[in-house]
Amino acid sequence: MWIDKWNEDIEFLKETLINKHKNLFFNITRESFENNIKELKGRIENLxxxxxxxxxxxxxASIGDAHTAVKLPMNYLLPLEFYxxxxxIYVIKTLGEYKELKYSKVIEINNVPINEVLEELTxxxxxxxxxxxxxxxxKYLQAVEILxxxxxxxxxxxFSMKFEGLNGEIKxxxxNSVDINKYNELLLLDSENKEQSNLNKNDKEVFNKIPLYRKNNHKNYWFEYLEEKQILYxxxxxCRDVLEESIEDxxxxxxKFMEENNVNKLVVDLRNNTGGDSRLLEPFIKYVQENDKINKFGKLFIVIGRDTFSSALLNAFSxxxxxxxxxxxxxxxxKPNCYGEIEKFNLPNSKFLITYSTEYYNLIEDDNSDSLLPDINVEVGIYDFINGKDPVLEYLK
Structure with a gap:
């Protein structure tokens, strides 16, 4: 019976994507896609x-559209976070035990070299x-069921993992994996994820050493004035509204703050923004556009990065x-020219959540460009991370 249910799910996946995606075969041929479906159906009893x-x-993933994806249920995760x-690939956070592994480079997972693991995940x-x-x-490296x-x-x-410490020591x-509920409990204990009002003395010491871009990850939007350099960050x-303070407010x-204070530079940081509704920021962009003091070369900076995606990318382009x-x-x-504006559906039996694109965005003439590139390329290094430095703000100061 379970073979029939998986067959039903796979057929439903195929038909729904073919019928509802804006242009499913922009990157893969219909023949190749249907062959992939047929091949998977033939292997069900062994999976x-x-x-x-x-x-x-x-x-x-073979479709080649980042917005068309499967959101898989995860029950077990590694108590380690990577970057x-x-x-x-380094361990940047340890939850619970394994503190001695923090800032170690990953060499192997269960005797499989990390480069081979990355190839499989790709x-x-x-x-x-x-x-x-x-x-x-x-994120997939944490997902034990995927591994x-x-x-x-x-x-x-x-399972075993091999690491290289900063001193070159191999260990x-x-x-041990942890279930998702335990993982979330451990995550709440982490200083970076707490409200400042809930921080104890030790938490505050840790929080104060964290660079601005890693603070307040739970907040959709916030700003801080760096008075010494007259930078508004x-x-x-x-790109999502919240009830506590609407994006309009x-x-x-x-x-109001910009009008009443001496702001020499404005930094809008989109590096961790994966999207939402691009329209929410349009009134602010329009204000900046009309602000003769800030809308100048060397005064206005937009931070972008690997997580800048979807609506946040549209804001960066704006x-x-x-x-x-x-x-x-x-x-x-x-990607500048890309499919997006997602809709969702669930597979009937497994209930896997599938997202798919319903629109195409043509933002630039050069369709060969797969990323919006920065004018100034600045990448965070492992020692920047350890020392609580943001090379972007360091550059701007």
Missing amino acids: DYNDMKVEISRVI WFKDG EIISHENKSYLKANIV YGLMIVDDIGN TRNI FKYNS FTKNII FKNNTNATLIGEPTGG
Whole structure:
């Protein structure tokens, strides 16, 4: 019976994407897509639940549209968080035990070299450029069931990992996965995720050493005035309204602050913004466009990066096209000319959530450009991260 249910899910996936996607075959031929579907159906009886997660992801990733993807349920995660720096994948956060692994480079997972692991993951992640892949592959590295489905690990509960410390020391540790509820509990204990009013003395010491771009990740938008340098730093984490302070009220407040204070430079940081509704920022962009004091070369800076995607990318383009802003940071995870405006559906039996594109955005003439590139390329290094430095703000000061 479960074979029939998976067949039903796969057929539903195929028909729904063909009928509802804006242009499903812009990158892959219909023949190749249908062959991928047929091949997966022929292997169902040899695949378990976690295998199916991976293989459905592989089929969808082959489409080549970062907005068309599968949102998989995850029950177990590694109590480690990773970041892809210039010279490799590093542990940037440890939850619970394993504190000695913080800032270590990942060498192997269950005796599989990390480069091979990355190659396997690349095949199942919907992406359009290297930046988006770098932003998302580290999340998949935490997903134990995905590693299991790729046959990188053979035990969801425990497996070995090899690391290289900053001093060059190689160490191997057995890592225990944690269920998602436990993971979320541990995450709430982390200083970076707490409200400032809830910080104890130790938390405050940690929080004060964190650079601005890593603070207040739970807030969709906020700003801070760096009085010494007369820099107004506006962090825009999500293009979504919140009840506590609407984006309309926030825009009024930040404009009022700019009118009443000596702001020499405005920095709008979109580097961690994966999207939402691009229209929310338009009134502020229009204000900046008409502000003769700030709308000048060397006064207005927009920070972009690997997580700048979808509506946040549209906002970055709006600044680029309508103001004298300088873009600084890394190439965006979003592709300038891309499919988007997602809709969703669930597969009937597994209930896997699928997103798909309903519109096409043609922002630039050069369709070969797979990222919006910064005018000034600045990348965070592992020692910047350890020392609480933001090379972007350091450059602007």
